[in-house]
Amino acid sequence: MQGTCWQRSGWGRSSRLAALSLMGISCASLTGATRGGPGGGDRSGSGPGAGGGDGRGAAPTLLSETALGPLTIRKWRLHNGLEVILLPDPAATSVAYMTWFRVGSRDERAEAQETGLAHLFEHLMFTQTVSARSPGEFDRKMEEAGASTNAMTYYDFTAYVDELPPQALPVAVTLEADRMSNLALTDQQVLTEREVVAEERLGAVEDSVDGMLDELMYGRAFRRHPYRYPVIGRMADIKAVTRAKATAFYRKFYAPNNAVVVVTGRFDAAAALAQIARAYGPIPASATLGQAGPEIAPERAPTDEIREEIERPVPADRLLIGFPAPALGSPDRAAFEVLDEILTGGPSARLHRRLVVETALASSVDASPAATRDPGLYSVWVQLRKGHHAAEAEKIIDAELATLTAREVSPADLSKAKNRMETAFWRGLSSSEGKANQLGEFEVVAGDYRKLLGRAEEIAAVSAAEVLRVARDYLGGRTRVVMVARPKTKGRAEDKDKDQGDGDGDGAEKPAGKARS
Amino acid sequence: MTPRTRRPSTLTLLITMSTIPTVAQAQTAGGGSAPAAERGPGPAGSLLIVEPVPALPLVSFVIAARTGAAADPRGKEGLAAFAAELARRGAAGRPREQIEDALDGLGATLEVDVDPDSTRLWGQVLVRNLDPFLDLVASMVLRPDFKVEELERTRKEIVAQIEEARNDDRSLCARFFERRLYGAHPYGHPPEGTAASLGSIRREDVLAQHRKVFVGGNLVFAAAGGITTADLRQRLETRFARLATGPVPSAAPLPEPAKHDGWRIQLVDKPDRQQTQIMFGHPALPASHPDRLPLQLAIASFGGRAMNATLMDEVRTRRGLAYGAYMNLATRRGPGALRGWVFTARKSTVTTLKLVLRLFKKLGKEGITPDRLRFVQGYVIGGYAADMDDPQSRLAARVTAEINGLPPDEVDSFPERVRAVTPAAVATAIQRHLDPQHLAITLVATASDLIPLLVKSKIQEGAIDVVPWDKD
Numbered sequence: 001m002q003g004t005c006w007q008r009s010g011w012g013r014s015s016r017l018a019a020l021s022l023m024g025i026s027c028a029s030l031t032g033a034t035r036g037g038p039g040g041g042d043r044s045g046s047g048p049g050a051g052g053g054d055g056r057g058a059a060p061t062l063l064s065e066t067a068l069g070p071l072t073i074r075k076w077r078l079h080n081g082l083e084v085i086l087l088p089d090p091a092a093t094s095v096a097y098m099t100w101f102r103v104g105s106r107d108e109r110a111e112a113q114e115t116g117l118a119h120l121f122e123h124l125m126f127t128q129t130v131s132a133r134s135p136g137e138f139d140r141k142m143e144e145a146g147a148s149t150n151a152m153t154y155y156d157f158t159a160y161v162d163e164l165p166p167q168a169l170p171v172a173v174t175l176e177a178d179r180m181s182n183l184a185l186t187d188q189q190v191l192t193e194r195e196v197v198a199e200e201r202l203g204a205v206e207d208s209v210d211g212m213l214d215e216l217m218y219g220r221a222f223r224r225h226p227y228r229y230p231v232i233g234r235m236a237d238i239k240a241v242t243r244a245k246a247t248a249f250y251r252k253f254y255a256p257n258n259a260v261v262v263v264t265g266r267f268d269a270a271a272a273l274a275q276i277a278r279a280y281g282p283i284p285a286s287a288t289l290g291q292a293g294p295e296i297a298p299e300r301a302p303t304d305e306i307r308e309e310i311e312r313p314v315p316a317d318r319l320l321i322g323f324p325a326p327a328l329g330s331p332d333r334a335a336f337e338v339l340d341e342i343l344t345g346g347p348s349a350r351l352h353r354r355l356v357v358e359t360a361l362a363s364s365v366d367a368s369p370a371a372t373r374d375p376g377l378y379s380v381w382v383q384l385r386k387g388h389h390a391a392e393a394e395k396i397i398d399a400e401l402a403t404l405t406a407r408e409v410s411p412a413d414l415s416k417a418k419n420r421m422e423t424a425f426w427r428g429l430s431s432s433e434g435k436a437n438q439l440g441e442f443e444v445v446a447g448d449y450r451k452l453l454g455r456a457e458e459i460a461a462v463s464a465a466e467v468l469r470v471a472r473d474y475l476g477g478r479t480r481v482v483m484v485a486r487p488k489t490k491g492r493a494e495d496k497d498k499d500q501g502d503g504d505g506d507g508a509e510k511p512a513g514k515a516r517s
Numbered sequence: 518m519t520p521r522t523r524r525p526s527t528l529t530l531l532i533t534m535s536t537i538p539t540v541a542q543a544q545t546a547g548g549g550s551a552p553a554a555e556r557g558p559g560p561a562g563s564l565l566i567v568e569p570v571p572a573l574p575l576v577s578f579v580i581a582a583r584t585g586a587a588a589d590p591r592g593k594e595g596l597a598a599f600a601a602e603l604a605r606r607g608a609a610g611r612p613r614e615q616i617e618d619a620l621d622g623l624g625a626t627l628e629v630d631v632d633p634d635s636t637r638l639w640g641q642v643l644v645r646n647l648d649p650f651l652d653l654v655a656s657m658v659l660r661p662d663f664k665v666e667e668l669e670r671t672r673k674e675i676v677a678q679i680e681e682a683r684n685d686d687r688s689l690c691a692r693f694f695e696r697r698l699y700g701a702h703p704y705g706h707p708p709e710g711t712a713a714s715l716g717s718i719r720r721e722d723v724l725a726q727h728r729k730v731f732v733g734g735n736l737v738f739a740a741a742g743g744i745t746t747a748d749l750r751q752r753l754e755t756r757f758a759r760l761a762t763g764p765v766p767s768a769a770p771l772p773e774p775a776k777h778d779g780w781r782i783q784l785v786d787k788p789d790r791q792q793t794q795i796m797f798g799h800p801a802l803p804a805s806h807p808d809r810l811p812l813q814l815a816i817a818s819f820g821g822r823a824m825n826a827t828l829m830d831e832v833r834t835r836r837g838l839a840y841g842a843y844m845n846l847a848t849r850r851g852p853g854a855l856r857g858w859v860f861t862a863r864k865s866t867v868t869t870l871k872l873v874l875r876l877f878k879k880l881g882k883e884g885i886t887p888d889r890l891r892f893v894q895g896y897v898i899g900g901y902a903a904d905m906d907d908p909q910s911r912l913a914a915r916v917t918a919e920i921n922g923l924p925p926d927e928v929d930s931f932p933e934r935v936r937a938v939t940p941a942a943v944a945t946a947i948q949r950h951l952d953p954q955h956l957a958i959t960l961v962a963t964a965s966d967l968i969p970l971l972v973k974s975k976i977q978e979g980a981i982d983v984v985p986w987d988k989d
Contacts, residue, residue: 070572193837199862208685210684363680423641
């Protein structure tokens with residue numbers, strides 16, 4: 001545990017990576033000349049790295065070119081719509097190869113009991129393909145080449161991560177292209193992965209106080225937007241996934257014109273682009289992607305005050321408050337990130353100072369805005385100390401918010417936040433995997449990888465007046481979900497299903513404690 | 518809401534298992550070669566390790582003392598961490614709040630990390646703010662205030678953090694397992710201490726600890742980032758000229774941990790658990806032992822990060838019993854440890870426990886084939902490239918190698934040495950160091966639910982030690 005060091009939560013990627021991924025800097029040397037307009041203007045791919053045809057003879061089209069310090073990021077598009085972002089770095093020791101699909105839990109049909117399908121399908125992508133028929137072939141070949149693989153699913157995306165020694169890049173290109181169009185599922189694989197994901201859910205939600213609070217909070221905050229459903233899915237839905245459902249999902253969403261390949265690290269850009277064009281070029285674009293259904297309307301949530309308590313084996317109250325938060329690509333996002341930093345971004349941040357140091361009510365406080373395509377939630381976590389209660393912490397949080405919404409922050413506070421964010425920005429970009437992760441996230445969630453770099457300038461330009469404005473807009477009203485896990489005060493809760501070990505995993509559907517709104 | 522991943526991150530695994538670098542970190546150097554680090558004398562007889570990365574506007578910085586939690590006096594466990602934490606909470610007459618304001622104002626981070634073998638202050642800072650950052654760090658090392666009121670406040674904060682960690686079942690399991698694993702051996706000291714041991718620590722203990730630990734010959738200064746060795750040395754010499762050069766704390770060889778008497782189950786009883794956390798293993802060899810690398814490869818084959826590792830393949834892929842199943846070899850200056858970790862639904866606990874123990878026994882009996890060794894050598898060497906991709910990771914690995922008493926080229930020569938491991942060397946290491954008959958086993962589960970299942974499967978109730986989740 002080494003609990004003596006300062007940490008901003010280590011419990012979740014959304015809090016860690018989202019925070020890191022939003023770090024901007026004031027350093028003018030970061031961003032250099034950027035070619036290509038918003039969204040990338042189509043131009044011929046005859047520039048550096050334009051390597052060869054794509055299997056149908058068409059050259060990749062260069063969409064944009066952007067400097068990251070001494071490095072250059074280029075974005076290309078193949079004829080079938082696959083987008084490719086390349087960031088070679090001769091100082092790296094490895095290659096990060098990520099494939100981002102613009103599909104996440106937001107695309108599931110909850111009314112058809114399909115929550116969790118995007119995530120479970122992500123597991124199934126590691127099984128076998130038509131051309132590599134033996135089970136586990138993908139992992140075996142990748143690992144023989146020295147590569148490590150993983151994947152993640154969120155509301156707005158599914159991403160596959162390969163970390164490679166440089167010489168293994170051709171292996172990754174071949175295998176990733178193969179599974180984009182040739183996956184071959186069996187009933188047994190679906191059954192096994194259902195069990196694995198059920199185990200994942202038990203540990204991450206049913207037996208995790210944070211996981212449960214988080215799931216309940218989103219379920220209460222959103223009334224119609226799919227963010228109300230858990231990414232991992234309801235337990236009953238997980239166990240109802242079939243090969244037919246998974247295959248239909250694959251056919252619908254896994255296509256080159258719904259994907260972005262991001263490659264960073266030690267590789268030759270021209271050779272890599274040529275390999276990618278050859279491997280992915282023959283894959284046809286999906287003609288039905290745009291027919292997936294009506295566009296999901298953003299929902300700003302919550303719109304009122306909602307409170308709920310549950311009992312769990314915790315040493316003292318665990319408090320989670322969800323406020324409205326701007327989307328990752330929102331014009332308000334930079335100022336909101338600065339606001340978050342001022343509130344919780346270090347040992348001297350306002351909430352930490354008040355709750356942990358001065359009043360000694362809490363052992364930790366942490367917060368982060370979700371990195372979502374549509375407006376999400378700003379989650380503030382507080383662990384109370386024994387003998388103290390969530391209401392005491394909430395009172396202090398309210399007092400700090402009242403101050404933040406009453407007057408502008410000082411120049412010193414503003415400068416401190418920006419300096420911390422600059423450090424975190426460089427930390428987040430120090431590895432090949434970090435670069436690929438952030439470029440991909442901004443491309444898929446915020447709509448353009450260049451917003452990652454532009455965010456630097458935005459943050460540098462954030463004024464105290466803007467911080468005041470977003471504080472009032474997002475945190476000023478009493479629109480919040482307040483979740484509290486209290487220590488169990490009596491005998492164990494009855495659990496009729498305990499012999500089966502099944503959590504109901506209801507998330508948004510059933511109350512799990514006392515609720516009022 | 519957190520994104521859902523295909524498997525637990527290695528980072529999570531490592532944090533859960535301990536802070537000691539293991540195969541996953543040490544197996545780090547592969548395809549692309551890592552930039553070379555420069556070594557030389559630091560202030561007051563210390564060692565200085567620097568990896569210049571000219572393009573990076575950031576510096577990662579570490580001061581590591583070769584004294585950790587294993588040296589904490591009995592009854593005062595947690596002293597090393599407590600003293601180091603307190604040093605940054607008041608120095609040169611500046612109270613904690615002023616120091617934290619100053620560090621945050623620079624955009625810097627500074628953390629305390631204590632493991633059995635070392636105490637580290639480490640952080641990151643923008644190159645342009647390096648001077649005021651080093652001023653602050655030097656004041657903590659040379660002029661800590663150790664004010665009584667801050668001592669009391671810090672004590673309560675650490676106790677509260679120990680309590681908070683009980684929320685997480687994996688952390689909870691690791692805390693109990695580590696003590697079970699090593700028993701009365703100094704490596705069994707909880708680095709963060711306990712409420713009782715922290716309560717016995719007085720200001721004079723802290724003062725004596727700091728004076729003992731922060732002497733030049735006991736320290737490693739290390740940095741990576743936008744700085745040259747000559748430049749950093751000059752900045753350090755200026756600021757740490759008054760660093761004590763007194764006697765270095767004894768680094769006498771640690772005793773061998775007592776062998777476990779067969780195997781018993783320690784059951785950490787936590788209410789309402791639907792899943793069981795399982796950790797199992799036994800003490801093993803020191804990092805400097807010639808069998809260490811062959812044994813690491815055997816364990817990587819058995820329980821490493823690869824989906825084709827034996828545990829992952831048998832427990833998850835073939836049977837769907839768990840989301841993850843791992844074993845690593847924790848390397849330390851003294852006796853390291855083999856530590857397995859798996860988590861499964863309550864109803865599958867007995868099946869899974871028996872399976873992983875059977876597989877471990879089979880590894881001890883049959884070893885691994887030459888083909889399997891070739892596979893794991895490639896995977897481990899490949900993994901090095903990613904693990905060593907960023908300067909901070911390389912820095913941590915170099916400092917850990919130094920703390921563990923390994924040669925200066927440990928990190929850089931790792932791939933070559935992995936390639937050179939022979940099947941015979943692996944077989945010998947397994948035969949010498951695997952002991953499936955004498956294991957520490959810790960479970961976190963609800964005792965009233967699990968004990969009947971264990972007893973039903975012929976595990977004698979007398980072989981189960983139940984301990985409450987919220988004590989000690």
